[in-house]
Amino acid sequence: MDISERKKRILRAVIENYINTAEPVGSKTIAEHAGLDISPATIRNEMADLENLGLLEQPHTSAGRIPSPKGYRFYVNELMEQHRLSIQEVNRLNEALHLKVQELDRVISEASRVVSQITKYPSYAISTGCSRITIRRFALLMVERHRFIVVVMTDASVVKNKLVHIANDLSPSELSLLNTLLNASFTGLTPEEITPELMKMAEQAAGAAYDLLVTAVSFAVDVLRNQESCAVYLSGLPRLLEHPEYRNLERAQPLLAYLSQENALSNLPVPDTTGTMKILIGPENVAQELQDTSVVVASYDIGESMKGLIGVVGPTRMDYAKVAARLYYFAEGLSRLFETDDGFSGEH
Amino acid sequence: MDISERKKRILRAVIENYINTAEPVGSKTIAEHAGLDISPATIRNEMADLENLGLLEQPHTSAGRIPSPKGYRFYVNELMEQHRLSIQEVNRLNEALHLKVQELDRVISEASRVVSQITKYPSYAISTGCSRITIRRFALLMVERHRFIVVVMTDASVVKNKLVHIANDLSPSELSLLNTLLNASFTGLTPEEITPELMKMAEQAAGAAYDLLVTAVSFAVDVLRNQESCAVYLSGLPRLLEHPEYRNLERAQPLLAYLSQENALSNLPVPDTTGTMKILIGPENVAQELQDTSVVVASYDIGESMKGLIGVVGPTRMDYAKVAARLYYFAEGLSRLFETDDGFSGEH
DNA sequence: GTTAGCACTCGAAGATTGAGAGTGCTAACA
DNA sequence: TGTTAGCACTCTCAATCTTCGAGTGCTAAC
Structure with a gap:
C-alpha cells in the first residue's frame, strides 16, 4: 500500500x-x-x-x-517501532525463567502467568509434542512383594513412573530378566510399532512376569501418547474485564466462555518458524468469538524435538508493540533455557 | 429459633x-x-x-x-431437603471418577471441572499435604555415562523422579553401594531430620559418589516439601458471569480477581471432619471480596495420610441443596477411589 | 385470626432535552 | 494546487422528567 x-x-x-x-x-x-x-x-x-x-x-x-x-x-x-522493555520487566521475566525447580510444566505455566501480569492481558502457553517420540529406557523396581515401580524415559528426556500392583510373585532374577527384555525389545518404538505380534513374542519370553510386562508396556504407550498431545496453560483470564471494550458483559462473556474451553487455545494458528511471531487481528481469526479480538503469539523450542507457544489474547486495540516485544523476549529466553540443558529436569 | x-x-x-x-x-x-x-x-x-x-x-x-x-x-x-441427583449426573460424576489414568492431580482437577459444569458455578479442588511424610524408597538408575535418574517414593505412595547430570564417573558397584546407603540412611526421615551431621557421615561413606548422593537427597527434600504444600485447581471461573448478580461488572470484577489469585482459595475454611460439608454464607466469609458470595465445600480422604477439598463458589442465592448433594456425592466417590487402591497411581 | 380494599412508596423504563464533540463542505488564501 | 478558517449539521451522552406497575402497610370488616 x-x-x-x-x-x-x-x-x-x-x-x-x-x-x-x-x-x-x-x-x-x-x-x-x-x-x-x-x-x-x-x-x-x-x-x-x-x-x-x-x-x-x-x-x-x-x-x-x-x-x-x-x-x-x-x-x-x-x-510499529521496536518497544523497549524496562529494567523491572527484564528482571521479572528473567526471574520467571530461572525458577529453581525447572520442571517443564511449571516453567511454562509460570511463563504464562508472568506474561499476563506484565501485559495486563490473558496469556496462554502451550507445549506441543513432536511427531516421533519413543521410549529410550525402561526400569522396573520392586518396592515390596507385589508392588513395583515402572520407570520409563523418552527420547525427549522426560522421565515418568508409575506404581503398580501385580498378583504374581517375582524373584529378583526374574525381574532383572524382564528389565533386560523390555530394554531390548521395546525401546525405540512408537506406540504404533508395538504390534500384537511383538507382544506375543514377548509373552513367551517373559513367562510368569507377563502381567508386569504388559503393565509396563501399556504405561509406556500412555506416556508416549501423552507427550504427543499437548498441555495448555491459561492465565489471567479475568484481566480481559479490566479493559473498557469488555465492560459490556454481553461482549465479554462469550469470549471468556470460549477461551476457557479446553481446546480453544490449542487450535489457534502458530508462527511459521521458530523465533518469529504471529499476530492475528480481529477478523483475521477464524473463530467467531475472536472477531473483535487479537492474538499475538511467539514460538520457542523445547530441547530438540518439542516446541512451545506463548501468546496473549486481547482487544484489537492492543499495544502490539509492547506485547510483541515482551513475548519475543520470553520466547527467546525459554528456547535458551531448554537448549542449554537438554537434560533439563524430566521430573514430573 | x-x-x-x-x-x-x-x-x-x-x-x-x-x-x-x-x-x-x-x-x-x-x-x-x-x-x-x-x-x-x-x-x-x-x-x-x-x-x-x-x-x-x-x-x-x-x-x-x-x-x-x-x-x-x-x-x-x-x-433444606436432600436433593436427588439425576441419572445423567450420577453417570457424569462416575465417569470423571473412573478416568483411565488415575493420576492424583488429574483426577482432582477433572473433579473440579465436572462439578463446575454440573453446578454452573466455579469450582475448586485442593489436595492438602499431611504433616509427617518421609521417603520410603530410593532408587538410582544409570542412563548413560554421566546421566542418572533419581527415583523416590514417599509414604503417601507418591513416586517422583528426576534426570540428573553428574560429572563424576561411577561404576555399577559404586552405584549399587550408593543405592544401599540411601535406602539405609535417608528413608523414614522428614526434611527437618536430615541434618548436616547426617550428611557429613554420608559423605564419608559415599566417597566419589558424593555429588550424586547430595543431588538425590536434595531432590527427595524437594519432593517432600512439595507434598506438604498443596495444589489448587480452579475451574469454570467465568461461569460466575452467567448469573444475574454478576451482570454488573463492578461487582463481578473484584471477585474474579480475588478468586484467580494464587492463594485465595487455599485459605478458605475447611469442614471440621471428613465426610461433612461446610457452607459459608455471605458475611460468614472472612474475606471482604466474598461478602456477597457463598462457599460450599466438602472434604475427602486421599489414601490414609492426605486430605482433599472440593468446593463451589457462587452468589448467596445459590441452590444450596443441589450443590451440597453433588459435592457430597463427589467427595465420597473420591474418598472411595483413593481408599480402595492405596497404591493408586503414584505416577507423576 | 384472616381477608379485602386502598392509599402510598419507590424503582425501572421510556421520552425529552441540551450540550458538546466532531464532521463535511465551501470559500478564501498562499 | 494544497491549506485553512468558518459554519451548518449530525449524532451521542448525560441529565431530567414522567409514567407505570408492583408491592407494601394499614384499616376496617368478616
Whole structure:
C-alpha cells in the first residue's frame, strides 16, 4: 500500500492514541498532540482519505476515527517501532525463567502467568509434542512383594513412573530378566510399532512376569501418547474485564466462555518458524468469538524435538508493540533455557 | 429459633423462589405458588414478622422480599431437603471418577471441572499435604555415562523422579553401594531430620559418589516439601458471569480477581471432619471480596495420610441443596477411589 | 385470626432535552 | 494546487422528567 508520509504519521498517531485511550480520536487531538504543524481541517481531509482506504473507521458520524483491523495490520507491518522493555520487566521475566525447580510444566505455566501480569492481558502457553517420540529406557523396581515401580524415559528426556500392583510373585532374577527384555525389545518404538505380534513374542519370553510386562508396556504407550498431545496453560483470564471494550458483559462473556474451553487455545494458528511471531487481528481469526479480538503469539523450542507457544489474547486495540516485544523476549529466553540443558529436569 | 410451621413454609417458599428467579418475591407469588391456602395479605403479615426476625430483607419499600444471609443459614440448617441427583449426573460424576489414568492431580482437577459444569458455578479442588511424610524408597538408575535418574517414593505412595547430570564417573558397584546407603540412611526421615551431621557421615561413606548422593537427597527434600504444600485447581471461573448478580461488572470484577489469585482459595475454611460439608454464607466469609458470595465445600480422604477439598463458589442465592448433594456425592466417590487402591497411581 | 380494599412508596423504563464533540463542505488564501 | 478558517449539521451522552406497575402497610370488616 502506497501512502504519503504524512498520512502514515497521522494513521500512526490515531492508532497510538486509540491504544492508550480506547476513545475515538478526533482531528483536533491529532493536530495538537502529534507534532505535525498542520491544522485540524487538513487532518480531517487526510483522515477522510484514510477512511476511504479502509484503514480508519467512524463508529458514527460525529465521533472521531478509530483504526480498522486493516489499519492495525498496516500499523503492525510497517509503522510499529521496536518497544523497549524496562529494567523491572527484564528482571521479572528473567526471574520467571530461572525458577529453581525447572520442571517443564511449571516453567511454562509460570511463563504464562508472568506474561499476563506484565501485559495486563490473558496469556496462554502451550507445549506441543513432536511427531516421533519413543521410549529410550525402561526400569522396573520392586518396592515390596507385589508392588513395583515402572520407570520409563523418552527420547525427549522426560522421565515418568508409575506404581503398580501385580498378583504374581517375582524373584529378583526374574525381574532383572524382564528389565533386560523390555530394554531390548521395546525401546525405540512408537506406540504404533508395538504390534500384537511383538507382544506375543514377548509373552513367551517373559513367562510368569507377563502381567508386569504388559503393565509396563501399556504405561509406556500412555506416556508416549501423552507427550504427543499437548498441555495448555491459561492465565489471567479475568484481566480481559479490566479493559473498557469488555465492560459490556454481553461482549465479554462469550469470549471468556470460549477461551476457557479446553481446546480453544490449542487450535489457534502458530508462527511459521521458530523465533518469529504471529499476530492475528480481529477478523483475521477464524473463530467467531475472536472477531473483535487479537492474538499475538511467539514460538520457542523445547530441547530438540518439542516446541512451545506463548501468546496473549486481547482487544484489537492492543499495544502490539509492547506485547510483541515482551513475548519475543520470553520466547527467546525459554528456547535458551531448554537448549542449554537438554537434560533439563524430566521430573514430573 | 422457634418459628411457626406456616412461617417456615413461607420462608422456604421465598428462598426457593428467589434461588430460581433472582428476583425479589412478593406476597402474591407466594400465595399462588406455594400451595398454602392463605391470602396475600396474610402472607404479608407473616413476611413482616420474618423481616423483624432478620430472616428476610427488602431491597426497597415496594419490592418483594429477599432472604437475608441469616435466612439462608436457617434454610440450610433446618429447611433444606436432600436433593436427588439425576441419572445423567450420577453417570457424569462416575465417569470423571473412573478416568483411565488415575493420576492424583488429574483426577482432582477433572473433579473440579465436572462439578463446575454440573453446578454452573466455579469450582475448586485442593489436595492438602499431611504433616509427617518421609521417603520410603530410593532408587538410582544409570542412563548413560554421566546421566542418572533419581527415583523416590514417599509414604503417601507418591513416586517422583528426576534426570540428573553428574560429572563424576561411577561404576555399577559404586552405584549399587550408593543405592544401599540411601535406602539405609535417608528413608523414614522428614526434611527437618536430615541434618548436616547426617550428611557429613554420608559423605564419608559415599566417597566419589558424593555429588550424586547430595543431588538425590536434595531432590527427595524437594519432593517432600512439595507434598506438604498443596495444589489448587480452579475451574469454570467465568461461569460466575452467567448469573444475574454478576451482570454488573463492578461487582463481578473484584471477585474474579480475588478468586484467580494464587492463594485465595487455599485459605478458605475447611469442614471440621471428613465426610461433612461446610457452607459459608455471605458475611460468614472472612474475606471482604466474598461478602456477597457463598462457599460450599466438602472434604475427602486421599489414601490414609492426605486430605482433599472440593468446593463451589457462587452468589448467596445459590441452590444450596443441589450443590451440597453433588459435592457430597463427589467427595465420597473420591474418598472411595483413593481408599480402595492405596497404591493408586503414584505416577507423576 | 384472616381477608379485602386502598392509599402510598419507590424503582425501572421510556421520552425529552441540551450540550458538546466532531464532521463535511465551501470559500478564501498562499 | 494544497491549506485553512468558518459554519451548518449530525449524532451521542448525560441529565431530567414522567409514567407505570408492583408491592407494601394499614384499616376496617368478616
